[in-house]
Amino acid sequence: MPELPEVETVRRTLNQLISGKTIRSVTVTLPRILQQPDDPAAFAAMLEGCTFQSVERRGKFLRLLLDGIVLISHLRMEGRFGVYPGDEPVEKHTHVIFHFTDGTELRYKDVRQFGTMHLFAPGEEFKRPPLNKLGIEPLDESFSLESFQRALGKRTTKIKPLLLNQEVIVGLGNIYVDEALHSAGVHPERTADSLKVAEKEKLFHSIVRTLSSAVEAGGSSIKSYVNGQGEMGMFQHSLLAYGRTGEPCGICGTPIRKSVVGGRGTHTCPKCQRAPMSSDAEAAGHPSRPNAVKNRLDGTRAQHSGNPAIPKR
Numbered sequence: 001m002p003e004l005p006e007v008e009t010v011r012r013t014l015n016q017l018i019s020g021k022t023i024r025s026v027t028v029t030l031p032r033i034l035q036q037p038d039d040p041a042a043f044a045a046m047l048e049g050c051t052f053q054s055v056e057r058r059g060k061f062l063r064l065l066l067d068g069i070v071l072i073s074h075l076r077m078e079g080r081f082g083v084y085p086g087d088e089p090v091e092k093h094t095h096v097i098f099h100f101t102d103g104t105e106l107r108y109k110d111v112r113q114f115g116t117m118h119l120f121a122p123g124e125e126f127k128r129p130p131l132n133k134l135g136i137e138p139l140d141e142s143f144s145l146e147s148f149q150r151a152l153g154k155r156t157t158k159i160k161p162l163l164l165n166q167e168v169i170v171g172l173g174n175i176y177v178d179e180a181l182h183s184a185g186v187h188p189e190r191t192a193d194s195l196k197v198a199e200k201e202k203l204f205h206s207i208v209r210t211l212s213s214a215v216e217a218g219g220s221s222i223k224s225y226v227n228g229q230g231e232m233g234m235f236q237h238s239l240l241a242y243g244r245t246g247e248p249c250g251i252c253g254t255p256i257r258k259s260v261v262g263g264r265g266t267h268t269c270p271k272c273q274r275a276p277m278s279s280d281a282e283a284a285g286h287p288s289r290p291n292a293v294k295n296r297l298d299g300t301r302a303q304h305s306g307n308p309a310i311p312k313r
């Protein structure tokens with residue numbers, strides 16, 4: 001599934017490809033993609049004659065601005081946009097085609113058919129679903145340590161599911177949450193209210209750094225997102241924790257562990273990211289010996305798997 005960096009890459013590419021192009025007509029062959037209006041004829045009528053001004057983004061939603069109307073598109077699992085000459089054969093699973101007056105076409109292909117499109121009057125899109133409840137935007141200039149701290153508040157939720165919650169902060173999916181927490185040295189099962197100010201600050205910078213480098217890396221394989229079948233950009237080669245179970249941590253060399261947090265596969269370094277229990281033991285006067293850390297982490301895992309063999313502390 002595309003995360004924020006992938007969607008941002010699509011946005012940048014589409015912005016270059018379709019800005020200034022005027023829609024002559026629209027063909028819809030799978031009406032279920034259309035959410036508002038859900039009638040293909042009404043959808044087409046609202047867009048015909050309109051010109052794309054620019055392509056923006058809000059979280060993982062693309063905001064395609066036309067003169068007088070806004071198209072909100074979510075790619076979900078497999079959605080892909082591509083710009084083609086009008087005489088090029090239409091690929092299978094192409095569900096919506098925007099025919100331009102210059103003879104080219106913007107085609108929307110979606111094998112899984114989970115993608116969505118909504119039309120709004122300009123400005124209205126922020127007042128109604130699906131954009132009205134979205135949280136702060138981590139790559140926006142307005143994203144600050146203060147706004148991040150405010151978003152976390154005094155919540156007692158575990159930090160990983162909290163960061164995945166689009167109503168708190170948008171655009172972070174499983175990959176980048178694991179990467180940001182790893183690089184900040186914060187264990188995903190820590191509760192938000194247990195984070196010290198310095199940890200929140202580190203996490204804030206990690207989120208911005210992780211997403212920005214991923215956007216840059218995504219930019220190096222633009223074609224694979226927009227016209228091709230590629231799943232990810234070059235950033236997969238820069239991952240330090242995600243998907244690296246058993247491989248050495250990119251920071252300290254300890255093997256990365258996989259566990260489940262909030263129902264999601266989660267990758268952590270047992271050394272760089274102390275489990276919540278370890279700070280308690282620390283406070284109780286246990287020295288931080290490598291063995292002690294290992295046992296405590298095993299204990300944490302044993303609890304989750306229902307294994308009663310929790311080491312004595």
Ligand SMILES: [Zn+2]
Pocket residue numbers: 249250251252253254269270271272273
């Ligand atoms: Zn490590």
